[in-house]
Structure formats: structure tokens, C-alpha cells
Amino acid sequence: MIVGIGIDLVDIDRFERTLARTPRLAERLFSASERERKPRSLAARYAAKEALIKALGGSDGVHWTEIEITPEASGRPWFTLTGSTAEVVAARGITTLHLSMSHDANLATAYVVAEAAGAGVTAGGGEHP
Numbered sequence: 001m002i003v004g005i006g007i008d009l010v011d012i013d014r015f016e017r018t019l020a021r022t023p024r025l026a027e028r029l030f031s032a033s034e035r036e037r038k039p040r041s042l043a044a045r046y047a048a049k050e051a052l053i054k055a056l057g058g059s060d061g062v063h064w065t066e067i068e069i070t071p072e073a074s075g076r077p078w079f080t081l082t083g084s085t086a087e088v089v090a091a092r093g094i095t096t097l098h099l100s101m102s103h104d105a106n107l108a109t110a111y112v113v114a115e116a117a118g119a120g121v122t123a124g125g126g127e128h129p
Contacts, residue, residue, distance in 0.1 A: 002115055003115065005113050005114070006054030007109070007111045007112075008048075008050035008051040008054065008109065008110055009109045010108045012107065015108075016039040017091075018042070019039065028064060029046060029064045034069065040108060043103065044103045044109070047108050047109055047110035048069050048077065048112065051110040051112040052114075060092075063083060063085055067079060077100075084114040092116070093116040093117070096114075096115040096124060097113070106127045
């Protein structure tokens, strides 16, 4: 059952200027391995983290550096969560997070779907068996 959806869009040039103006910001937003990536990739990862927070319904107990976007062998992006952020996701019953990221021209975007095990809810508010 889908329990949350989040989407975010980032202007890459603006994001890069912000990182240049505030060098310590990258340390607050990204893991050490993420910080090695190019600005367009960081912008997409920032969008992914924002989209995750939206899918969760808020940022209580969530810490940016505890959210790492790691690629699978196929290149597909995946969330690697640690600490209180992983605990928040588990406490909300979320069993799967789907992530899609893209960047083109001067924009980076990410889309997140959070799923929990259990019965689905119909449009009328009733539950599926």
C-alpha cells in the first residue's frame, strides 16, 4: 500500500552557487562518498532527499547525512538509511522506498514512493482484503 509520495525539482546552477557560497553545506547534506560527485548529481541527490522527506510527511527524526543515495550494480539509485532516519521509516511501517532521479539541461528532479505492507485503501476510503 502506498503511504506517501514525494517529488522535488532543483535548479542545478542555483544549487551549485549555494554550495559555493556555503562550503560547509555539502557536509550537512551529503555523506563523504556523495560529496565526491559532480554538482548535477548532488542536485539530484538533494532532490531525492527532499522528495523522501515529503513522502514521509515531514522531517521529524530525519537527518540529511543519514540518507545516502547509492547505486545498485545496474546503476539504479537506492536509499541507504541509517540512524534515527532508518528508525523513523521503520516506525511508520514503510517496507519499500521507490526512487527515480533525473537531471537534464539545468534541472534535477526526484520522485519517491513509500510503501507499507498491509491492506490497500480504495478511493472511497474502504479497505481491500
